[in-house]
Amino acid sequence: xxxxxxxxxxxxxxxxxxxxxxxxxxxxxxxxxxxxxxxxxxxxxxxxxxxxxxxxxxxxxxxxxxxxxxxxxxxxxxxxxxxxxxxxxxxxxxxxxxxxxxxxxxxxxxxxxxxxxxxxxxxxxxxxxxxxxxxxxxxxxxxxxxxxxxxxxxxxxxxxxxxxxxxxxxxxxxxxxxxxxxxxxxxxxxxxxxxxxxxxxxxxxxxxxxxxxxxxxxxxxxxxxxxxxxxxxxxxxxxxxxxxxxxxxxxxxxxxxxxxxxxxxxxxxxxxxxxxxxxxxxxxxxxxxxxxxxxxxxxxxxxxxxxxxxxxxxxxxxxxxxxxxxxxxxxxxxxxxxxxxxxxxxxxxxxxxxxxxxxxxxxxxxxxxxxxx
Ligand code: KG4
Ligand code: ZN
Numbered sequence: 001x002x003x004x005x006x007x008x009x010x011x012x013x014x015x016x017x018x019x020x021x022x023x024x025x026x027x028x029x030x031x032x033x034x035x036x037x038x039x040x041x042x043x044x045x046x047x048x049x050x051x052x053x054x055x056x057x058x059x060x061x062x063x064x065x066x067x068x069x070x071x072x073x074x075x076x077x078x079x080x081x082x083x084x085x086x087x088x089x090x091x092x093x094x095x096x097x098x099x100x101x102x103x104x105x106x107x108x109x110x111x112x113x114x115x116x117x118x119x120x121x122x123x124x125x126x127x128x129x130x131x132x133x134x135x136x137x138x139x140x141x142x143x144x145x146x147x148x149x150x151x152x153x154x155x156x157x158x159x160x161x162x163x164x165x166x167x168x169x170x171x172x173x174x175x176x177x178x179x180x181x182x183x184x185x186x187x188x189x190x191x192x193x194x195x196x197x198x199x200x201x202x203x204x205x206x207x208x209x210x211x212x213x214x215x216x217x218x219x220x221x222x223x224x225x226x227x228x229x230x231x232x233x234x235x236x237x238x239x240x241x242x243x244x245x246x247x248x249x250x251x252x253x254x255x256x257x258x259x260x261x262x263x264x265x266x267x268x269x270x271x272x273x274x275x276x277x278x279x280x281x282x283x284x285x286x287x288x289x290x291x292x293x294x295x296x297x298x299x300x301x302x303x304x305x306x307x308x309x310x311x312x313x314x315x316x317x318x319x320x321x322x323x324x325x326x327x328x329x330x331x332x333x334x335x336x337x338x339x340x341x342x343x344x345x346x347x348x349x350x351x352x353x354x355x356x357x358x359x360x361x362x363x364x365x366x367x368x369x370x371x372x373x
Contacts, residue, residue: 002075002346003067003269005099006339007060009092010084010112011144012036012043014055015335016063018074022343023126027287028329028336031055034185040314041178043144049087056095063335076351078342081109084145089358097354105221106351108342112333113362114158114369117150119330119337120296126322128294128342129371131224138292140283140311143299143333144170144185144363147224147279149286156369160362161220161286165208169301172226172275175232179243180264191304194272197265204274205232209281222286233271242267270308272306280310287321298326300333 008015012033018026018049028126033051037043050159064070079096082089093109117139121129128134135154141147147164166174170187176187182193207225210216237243240263287295295315308325316323329336345351348370 002343003069003328004339004342004346005063005071005077006078006110006335006337007056007061007092007096007341008112008333008335009052009056009088010080010082011017011060011088012050012051013049013333014059014092015333015336015338016056016060018063018067018069018120019247019309019336019339019343021066022340022347023123025123025336026069028346029059029063029066029336030334031059038184041176041184043085044358045085045087047121048085052088052091058180060095062101071099071105073103074103076100076106076108076342076346078108078110078338078345079356080112080338081356082112083362084360086358086360089360092360093356097356100104101354105345107350107353107356108345109352109356110338110341110345111362111367112338113141113146113148114367115142115341116298116326117152117158118181118298118341118369119334120324120326122300122327122330122336122340125324134294134322136290136292137294137296138283138287138290139296139298140279140302141299142169142279142297142301142307143175146169146299147226149222149283149285150291154371156371158367158369160367161290162227162282163222164223165220165343166227167230169224169226169275170299173301175230175249175270176268176271179234179237180268186305187301187304190268191306193265193324194306197262197267197269199269199273201266202270204236204271205229206274206278206281209278222282224282226275229271229274233267236267240267247257249336272304276304276307276310279307280314283311284314284319287319292321294322294324296324296326298327298331300331302326302331303328303338341369346356
């Protein structure tokens with residue numbers, strides 16, 4: 001029996017959780033900074049770091065209290081040490097190192113990106129990781145910072161076979177909401193507005209799918225690109241009079257309120273449709289190419305119900321591949337996924353030390369998950 005405390009501070013959520021044996025979530029506390037970043041339409045790294053400093057101690061205390069444990073009961077402290085916003089990561093890493101050092105507990109640095117994948121296995125699906133029939137796994141990690149397809153083999157080796165060349169899918173949602181002055185974070189707002197519109201009203205581009213009369217280079221077969229789509233939304237909104245002609249993706253915009261809400265909702269629904277189409281198509285192609293046994297959808301954008309439905313149709317219904325949709329509470333940033341993955345490092349006695357550092361970028365090679373359970 002092992003109790004692992006997880007700590008997460010890579011972006012705008014200060015989170016702590018305690019897990020028993022990598023699967024039983026005894027506590028899962030998340031303090032969101034949405035209100036602080038909303039006026040800026042995106043996360044301001046220095047502001048995030050200050051908020052983490054303010055929140056980290058109370059959030060960790062709450063997680064221990066909810067789990068009815070004290071620090072002495074813990075077997076290890078796992079902390080996100082990258083990728084993410086460096087000023088934000090440093091707060092969690094230093095807090096975790098101090099806590100572990102003072103209390104003579106092992107410290108484990110966790111890759112946030114891989115932890116998102118583990119989020120789909122939390123609670124009910126953890127035993128799948130010890131079953132060879134689960135592999136290979138293809139995971140579509142879609143968040144504010146990442147849009148990647150990862151293939152994981154039964155030895156835990158994780159290879160990123162496709163990634164975004166520019167913006168992540170979450171950014172495509174957030175920036176669209178910012179352009180239309182709808183609020184932050186954009187994902188849930190765009191999803192809700194899209195329900196009121198016709199997704200087939202406008203034909204937005206599907207970048208890097210080879211559908212715009214341009215052949216797709218094979219090296220980009222599983223890559224994504226959302227910045228062109230975002231620009232296309234900008235031009236569309238100007239043309240349709242939804243925003244002032246001067247409006248751009250970075251400056252202040254003035255949304256023209258006299259335009260019909262049908263036009264706005266049709267635009268949003270069609271834009272979301274383009275994102276979902278690209279994600280579902282590329283993911284399905286990768287699943288077939290790598291002959292995978294299990295598909296995983298995870299990361300903040302995986303909360304999107306329209307995306308979940310489409311991926312289920314494509315992957316489970318058409319390809320007949322076992323599909324794990326991360327539970328929405330483990331899609332957006334949380335520390336349960338950090339503690340859960342940390343448990344596997346604990347089992348394998350793979351510990352870090354007081355030199356544990358934070359890194360902003362994902363290592364491009366040699367990622368792996370110790371899968372011994
Ligand atoms: O995983 P996450 O919490 O943080 C990162 O690691 O980036 O993901 C946050 C992203 C934001 O871009 C947010 O707009 C998006 O997830 N998101 C959604 C939805 N809920 C959150 N995107 C689309 N539809 C949603 N319902
Ligand atoms: Zn994340």
